[in-house]
Amino acid sequence: xxxxxxxxxxxxxxxxxxxxxxxxxxPPQFKYHPDHFIYLVHLITYLPTVNGERDDHxxxxxxxxxxxxxxxxxxxxxxxxxxxxxxxxxxxxPGVLSRGFAYTKxxxxxxxTTKITYYCLIKNILNFKDVTKVTKEDATVTSIExxxxxxxxxxxxxxFNGKLTVxxxxxxxxxxxxRQREESEWxxxxxxxxxxADIPKSKKRKKKEKNPATPMQKYNRRILVLKKIHSLQxxxxxxxxxxxxxxxxxxxxxxxxxxxxxxxxxxxxxDVTNSQPYxxxxxxxxxxxxxxxxxxxxxxxxxxxxxxxxxxxxxxxDLIYAIQKCNNSxxxxxxxxxxxxxxxxxxxxxxxxxxxxxxxxxxxRGMAKEVVFSAIFSRNNAxxxxxxxxxxxxxxxxxxxxxxxxxxxKHNTLACLLQTVESKLVLQKACRIISEERPDLPIFTxxxxxxxxxxxxxxxxxxxxTVLLEEIGEKPTLKYEPWSxxx
Numbered sequence: 001x002x003x004x005x006x007x008x009x010x011x012x013x014x015x016x017x018x019x020x021x022x023x024x025x026x027p028p029q030f031k032y033h034p035d036h037f038i039y040l041v042h043l044i045t046y047l048p049t050v051n052g053e054r055d056d057h058x059x060x061x062x063x064x065x066x067x068x069x070x071x072x073x074x075x076x077x078x079x080x081x082x083x084x085x086x087x088x089x090x091x092x093x094p095g096v097l098s099r100g101f102a103y104t105k106x107x108x109x110x111x112x113t114t115k116i117t118y119y120c121l122i123k124n125i126l127n128f129k130d131v132t133k134v135t136k137e138d139a140t141v142t143s144i145e146x147x148x149x150x151x152x153x154x155x156x157x158x159x160f161n162g163k164l165t166v167x168x169x170x171x172x173x174x175x176x177x178x179r180q181r182e183e184s185e186w187x188x189x190x191x192x193x194x195x196x197a198d199i200p201k202s203k204k205r206k207k208k209e210k211n212p213a214t215p216m217q218k219y220n221r222r223i224l225v226l227k228k229i230h231s232l233q234x235x236x237x238x239x240x241x242x243x244x245x246x247x248x249x250x251x252x253x254x255x256x257x258x259x260x261x262x263x264x265x266x267x268x269x270x271d272v273t274n275s276q277p278y279x280x281x282x283x284x285x286x287x288x289x290x291x292x293x294x295x296x297x298x299x300x301x302x303x304x305x306x307x308x309x310x311x312x313x314x315x316x317x318d319l320i321y322a323i324q325k326c327n328n329s330x331x332x333x334x335x336x337x338x339x340x341x342x343x344x345x346x347x348x349x350x351x352x353x354x355x356x357x358x359x360x361x362x363x364x365r366g367m368a369k370e371v372v373f374s375a376i377f378s379r380n381n382a383x384x385x386x387x388x389x390x391x392x393x394x395x396x397x398x399x400x401x402x403x404x405x406x407x408x409x410k411h412n413t414l415a416c417l418l419q420t421v422e423s424k425l426v427l428q429k430a431c432r433i434i435s436e437e438r439p440d441l442p443i444f445t446x447x448x449x450x451x452x453x454x455x456x457x458x459x460x461x462x463x464x465x466t467v468l469l470e471e472i473g474e475k476p477t478l479k480y481e482p483w484s485x486x487x
Contacts (some may be wrong), residue, residue, distance in 0.1 A: 058100025155435035242419035342477030
């Protein structure tokens with residue numbers, strides 16, 4: 001299908017930045033188009049709203065995909081740096097720390113909207129608008145492929161229309177109050193804490209150093225999403241890795257949800273409790289693993305499991321054995337029982353409290369969750385230095401064995417596989433059933449939860465519960481999260 005290219009696109013830049021004046025006073029020494037400057041500046045605020053860096057000071061750019069919109073993007077960045085618009089964190093460690101960019105203090109002001117009209121740039125942006133969602137080897141997305149992926153979730157995207165509204169003035173007032181509170185906390189920290197040390201240049205670093213976003217950075221990232229909802233700039237996108245649906249609702253912070261309504265009606269989310277550990281149960285039963293065609297998904301996500309890879313046969317055999325072992329494993333049964341209780345993190349916290357190797361006398365739910373997430377998202381070699389991974393392996397050795405085999409040679413495989421399971425069950429099964437049975441019922445998704453209008457949540461609960469129980473083989477714990485103001 002031929003994509004319609006709009007005549008303009010809305011961008012978000014600092015309110016005190018006048019690109020036209022800057023270029024007039026300091027003409028670049030290369031051939032340029034002003035819209036490329038606006039787009040790069042816009043990305044500083046926009047990218048953190050979609051790529052998980054919303055709490056980081058510096059924003060990472062993925063060079064190969066930027067080249068799709070502007071082959072000379074580095075010249076533009078250097079100009080913006082030289083003229084005091086951007087600052088660059090030049091420290092770089094392959095696989096650990098990317099170079100990043102941020103506004104200078106002069107331009108760390110509230111963002112405003114502007115338009116770009118350069119046809120070629122707009123076309124390239126729209127053709128690769130999921131720039132932050134794909135990896136280097138996946139960077140061949142075309143607008144046709146995006147259209148096809150969106151057509152598969154048309155039963156969800158159709159609800160992103162003029163009836164999805166936000167109380168903009170009240171929501172903005174909330175964000176201003178939140179920023180003022182964070183500014184006060186930021187000031188207290190700066191007064192009573194010593195300044196951070198320079199980032200070391202060592203390439204032996206094990207994790208990314210924290211360089212937190214300022215209150216104004218956070219405010220701008222939050223209000224950008226608010227502005228998109230208010231101006232009906234929904235632009236939903238399905239990532240090609242796991243099939244997740246990304247929308248303005250997945251980008252908005254939770255405290256803004258009560259200000260959002262559909263056709264004047266309040267919304268309620270039906271959420272899967274401890275969803276990551278629950279979805280992982282599908283990987284611990286080989287019959288379920290086969291029935292859900294997760295072997296094929298695994299080969300798609302991790303090339304080391306394909307027949308072309310060296311040692312693929314042994315890798316598959318080891319994985320099958322490990323999954324089958326979980327059927328009769330005591331620690332795997334314990335894992336499943338804790339998950340099905342709906343209090344997985346709370347129960348695991350009690351287990352960790354009794355562990356003599358855990359250096360905490362009182363373990364919170366959040367601490368237990370961190371241990372579990374470390375086992376899921378960390379590289380396999382993290383077991384050599386990450387106590388959390390060691391603890392998970394100690395209490396659930398057979399479960400960890402499956403996790404580690406899935407992550408063999410490509411550590412994000414497990415996370416992507418869990419997201420794929422989530423997309424299959426929530427987007428493609430539960431939501432499709434709801435759409436077929438109740439085509440008049442508005443539904444939205446926040447990845448593992450389904451959002452609907454108040455009064456219809458019990459029906460959505462029933463469908464989601466049935467689908468998950470039938471597919472995973474274990475009963476989920478679902479909870480309601482009303483999008484309403486308290487008090």
